[in-house]
Amino acid sequence: MTGASLSDMMRKKAKGGNSMNILITGGSSQLAQAIASELKADHSVRLMDSVPVDVAEGCDFIQGDILDPDDSWAAVRGIDLLIHTGEPPTNLPSDELKREQTLLDLATRGTHVLFSAAVKAGIKKLICAGTLSIFNGYSDDVYITELWKPLPSPEIVEMTKYLGELTAREFARDHLVTVTGLRLGELVLEEAVQGDTPNLAWLDIRDAAGAFRCVLNRDNSNSAEWTQRWAVYHICADIPNPKFLIDQARGIGYQPAHNFQNLFLKTTG
Amino acid sequence: MRKVLVLGASGNIAPYVTPDLEKDYDLYLSDIVPHPDGKPIINVDITSYPEVLEVCRGMDAIINFAVLRDDPVISFEVSTKGAYHVMKAAAELGIKKVVHTGPQLVRNAYDHEFGISDPPLAPGVGYYGITKYLSMEICEIFSRTYDIQTVCFLFNGLGSKPTEAAQGDFPPFTVVWEDLQHACRLALEIESVPGNFQSFNLLSYFAQGKYEVEKAKQMLGFTPMGGLEDYFRRTTD
Numbered sequence: 001m002t003g004a005s006l007s008d009m010m011r012k013k014a015k016g017g018n019s020m021n022i023l024i025t026g027g028s029s030q031l032a033q034a035i036a037s038e039l040k041a042d043h044s045v046r047l048m049d050s051v052p053v054d055v056a057e058g059c060d061f062i063q064g065d066i067l068d069p070d071d072s073w074a075a076v077r078g079i080d081l082l083i084h085t086g087e088p089p090t091n092l093p094s095d096e097l098k099r100e101q102t103l104l105d106l107a108t109r110g111t112h113v114l115f116s117a118a119v120k121a122g123i124k125k126l127i128c129a130g131t132l133s134i135f136n137g138y139s140d141d142v143y144i145t146e147l148w149k150p151l152p153s154p155e156i157v158e159m160t161k162y163l164g165e166l167t168a169r170e171f172a173r174d175h176l177v178t179v180t181g182l183r184l185g186e187l188v189l190e191e192a193v194q195g196d197t198p199n200l201a202w203l204d205i206r207d208a209a210g211a212f213r214c215v216l217n218r219d220n221s222n223s224a225e226w227t228q229r230w231a232v233y234h235i236c237a238d239i240p241n242p243k244f245l246i247d248q249a250r251g252i253g254y255q256p257a258h259n260f261q262n263l264f265l266k267t268t269g
Numbered sequence: 270m271r272k273v274l275v276l277g278a279s280g281n282i283a284p285y286v287t288p289d290l291e292k293d294y295d296l297y298l299s300d301i302v303p304h305p306d307g308k309p310i311i312n313v314d315i316t317s318y319p320e321v322l323e324v325c326r327g328m329d330a331i332i333n334f335a336v337l338r339d340d341p342v343i344s345f346e347v348s349t350k351g352a353y354h355v356m357k358a359a360a361e362l363g364i365k366k367v368v369h370t371g372p373q374l375v376r377n378a379y380d381h382e383f384g385i386s387d388p389p390l391a392p393g394v395g396y397y398g399i400t401k402y403l404s405m406e407i408c409e410i411f412s413r414t415y416d417i418q419t420v421c422f423l424f425n426g427l428g429s430k431p432t433e434a435a436q437g438d439f440p441p442f443t444v445v446w447e448d449l450q451h452a453c454r455l456a457l458e459i460e461s462v463p464g465n466f467q468s469f470n471l472l473s474y475f476a477q478g479k480y481e482v483e484k485a486k487q488m489l490g491f492t493p494m495g496g497l498e499d500y501f502r503r504t505t506d
Contacts, residue, residue, distance in 0.1 A: 069341075100353075104353060108400075109349075116394070152410055154356075154360070159407070166406060170393055175394075
């Protein structure tokens with residue numbers, strides 16, 4: 001463990017009334033680090049990954065593999081809220097088959113091991129990241145909401161993110177915990193895609209991080225209905241004539257700031 | 270005769286089904302353990318993609334009975350990753366028919382209801398249920414993408430048909446071997462199913478009015494032998 005120690009985290013929690021100890025998996029990923037930057041001022045943040053990660057000032061890091069029950073147990077102890085980004089480590093095998101098998105392992109068994117440890121540790125709020133690419137099978141002339149049936153392809157990242165979401169969802173069915181799925185659009189930085197052809201699923205990574213903040217306090221853990229303990233939200237930029245409608249996310253306070261306006265205005269103009 | 274690969278051929282189900290199917294299909298039995306009746310077995314570890322790919326070459330159809338229920342690691346390896354290997358091989362080799370199997374995933378959620386035909390699946394997080402549920406999703410994804418016709422049978426109890434009168438109620442959600450053989454034939458013969466993937470609850474006893482097989486009847490033409498409840502009648506003289 002580097003950076004802030006667990007006792008530091010607990011002291012920080014004692015200072016702020018709403019401050020939580022938050023574990024973020026996939027710590028080496030841009031997404032995890034953006035979420036940590038978004039939350040660290042108000043919460044004690046611990047990143048986890050199977051590879052070493054230089055974490056931002058004020059964050060904690062624990063190295064471990066979510067597939068290892070002992071590593072997952074060590075990571076979730078003292079944690080109030082789990083954010084499972086589903087982002088793979090940077091050291092995936094170069095062999096294509098081994099890479100596919102590793103991604104499948106991480107998304108299915110890894111999510112199961114991690115969430116089992118979290119439930120055992122008494123964590124009530126669990127958030128998992130999915131992807132809007134599971135709707136790429138629909139043509140662009142429909143409006144996609146959370147009511148539509150996902151049609152993931154066998155492309156390994158897309159398929160395994162979907163399988164990870166399904167695994168996470170089942171914990172809300174069987175346990176008195178709140179599980180929230182955030183299906184994220186294609187992660188980019190607005191300034192990095194200037195001049196590119198606009199994508200209906202674009203999502204600035206800073207807005208993605210903000211979406212996680214929106215669901216931190218969602219807690220239906222004591223609901224008798226599992227369908228209340230589980231919820232899923234679609235998260236992408238707020239663009240003109242959108243394919244992915246984000247009304248449900250707006251309802252929980254999601255307000256993206258990076259909406260690629262100049263690019264979409266050029267297209268629609 | 271069409272060549273049909275049977276994975277998990279030495280397990281708890283296949284040995285009761287394949288003797289009937291081998292009359293009309295050229296069966297290739299594979300497993301990692303010997304067959305209980307001493308039949309020749311092709312040694313194939315379903316967790317190894319190269320082994321699965323090799324044994325699938327030249328096949329017209331695949332029946333996947335492989336399962337490992339309650340181990341926290343091997344259940345995912347066999348049931349989930351194994352299914353991934355089977356569907357990946359089918360896609361790569363152009364095999365257009367797969368028969369998949371798994372546990373019923375409805376009793377936890379609906380056992381207090383009646384007239385239950387085809388409700389949404391409710392797997393939960395137990396190793397057997399979740400690993401097979403994920404395998405079904407994998408099958409559906411590959412079937413939709415590669416035009417593979419996949420029929421999935423979901424079981425609770427399996428066993429022989431009764432041969433003499435019994436005292437007491439009949440077993441719930443249980444299919445007899447003869448009905449399963451019939452269902453497997455239908456699955457191998459049907460040209461296509463809606464969406465390329467369909468799952469079917471299979472059972473042979475219906476008098477309780479609880480679980481039904483209407484979907485299997487309508488889509489596959491499944492006609493369970495019926496009348497089995499007659500073995501479970503109390504005397505009234």
